[in-house]
Amino acid sequence: MEKLRESLHEAPIIDKDGYAYLVHPLSNGVPMLEPELLREVVVGVTRAADLDVDKIVAPEAMGIHIATALSLQTDIPLVVIRKRSYGLDDEVPLHKTTGYSESEMFINDIEAGDDLLIVDDLLSTGGTMASICEALDGIGANISDIVVVFRKQGESALDGTDYEVTSLVDITVDHDGVTIHD
Numbered sequence: 001m002e003k004l005r006e007s008l009h010e011a012p013i014i015d016k017d018g019y020a021y022l023v024h025p026l027s028n029g030v031p032m033l034e035p036e037l038l039r040e041v042v043v044g045v046t047r048a049a050d051l052d053v054d055k056i057v058a059p060e061a062m063g064i065h066i067a068t069a070l071s072l073q074t075d076i077p078l079v080v081i082r083k084r085s086y087g088l089d090d091e092v093p094l095h096k097t098t099g100y101s102e103s104e105m106f107i108n109d110i111e112a113g114d115d116l117l118i119v120d121d122l123l124s125t126g127g128t129m130a131s132i133c134e135a136l137d138g139i140g141a142n143i144s145d146i147v148v149v150f151r152k153q154g155e156s157a158l159d160g161t162d163y164e165v166t167s168l169v170d171i172t173v174d175h176d177g178v179t180i181h182d
């Protein structure tokens with residue numbers, strides 16, 4: 001994970017109302033994403049994840065490019081959990097709460113009994129991930145694995161649940177930079 005580690009130390013950190021916010025190619029689309037970094041991350045996810053699944057599930061927006069590359073590599077279909085409703089028959093809404101906001105997301109094309117791998121860029125408060133897991137559970141799907149690139153250390157809404165998250169790197173972010181925890 002050499003390029004990923006390097007990229008974390010090079011990424012800008014901005015002040016968002018006193019909060020140290022990491023701006024990283026994978027999570028924010030800026031600075032530009034080098035193919036070598038994306039490739040390293042996708043190889044890392046491929047090695048870390050349970051790939052004996054029916055579908056890869058990624059929330060919009062910043063899980064999509066990682067999950068797309070993984071889908072191309074593995075031939076496993078990709079389901080995007082979207083911010084928009086299209087009103088199709090099997091649409092399942094979910095209500096999510098993050099550290100910053102509350103909103104709805106929408107799922108289609110997941111059936112009871114599907115084995116799923118959830119992929120995302122970053123786990124922070126775990127609010128989005130917990131809502132996604134509850135909604136997928138509610139449909140009757142099996143969450144076989146959850147893999148994120150970055151996990152911010154600290155409390156998460158997934159603490160004390162049965163959902164286990166694998167991360168490629170665990171980090172803390174402050175105004176002086178990113179610390180990687182091995």
Ligand SMILES: Nc1ncnc2[nH]cnc12
Pocket residue numbers: 020021022023027122124125152173
């Ligand atoms: N980009 C980011 N930097 C720091 N904390 C975050 N929590 C969620 N996204 C974050």
